[in-house]
Amino acid sequence: MRTYENILIVHPDKVGDEYAAVVGKFQGVLNELGATILKQEEWGVRKLAYPVKKQGRGSYVLTVFEGEPGIVAEFERRMRIDESIIKFQTVLLENGLQAPAPAASVEMTDEDEEEADAEEAE
Amino acid sequence: MAEDRKPSGAAGRTPFKRRFTRRKGCRFCADKALTIDYKEVRTLRYFVTERGKIVPRRISGNCADHQRKVREAIKRARNIALMPFTAGHYLD
Numbered sequence: 001m002r003t004y005e006n007i008l009i010v011h012p013d014k015v016g017d018e019y020a021a022v023v024g025k026f027q028g029v030l031n032e033l034g035a036t037i038l039k040q041e042e043w044g045v046r047k048l049a050y051p052v053k054k055q056g057r058g059s060y061v062l063t064v065f066e067g068e069p070g071i072v073a074e075f076e077r078r079m080r081i082d083e084s085i086i087k088f089q090t091v092l093l094e095n096g097l098q099a100p101a102p103a104a105s106v107e108m109t110d111e112d113e114e115e116a117d118a119e120e121a122e
Numbered sequence: 123m124a125e126d127r128k129p130s131g132a133a134g135r136t137p138f139k140r141r142f143t144r145r146k147g148c149r150f151c152a153d154k155a156l157t158i159d160y161k162e163v164r165t166l167r168y169f170v171t172e173r174g175k176i177v178p179r180r181i182s183g184n185c186a187d188h189q190r191k192v193r194e195a196i197k198r199a200r201n202i203a204l205m206p207f208t209a210g211h212y213l214d
Binding site for chain 2: 091
């Protein structure tokens, strides 16, 4: 069982219940694939560093889940099909879930993280 | 006068892009609370020039291990548009 951390960017036009539907859909996909979701964080709409699919903004969703390695390919295939997801990235977390990763915009909470999260490319 | 250590191999004069003063030790070895994570853009921003390029190790003063982690984190942050590839992105 490996721990993966996934970030996906939802199209900015998807708001309110459409946005919730997309997030819920992918939670369902994960559960259906047998993954256990350890943590889900939504950073809301943020400004993108560069235009993605002609959009300057996007809503970020961070999901940390645990599961068999095989499910990531399927999970990513589903995300590619879905148009409302404009970008995603899945990363293997070497040593499981460390201290809760602070959202990029939230102030850094000063927990004592023992050692850095060693993450190698998926 | 900041101690003017001659960068090895470079011609006599200091490299022209000397905007950054030479940091002594590696930031991550010294201060343990600092984690390298592709989501924490604020810490990564120290290692990127205004044009969005990664600062070389001889200027950022990182040790090899941490510099590789920083580079990997920056590339991941760029991949999900948390950090720009180049500063010149026109934003509509």
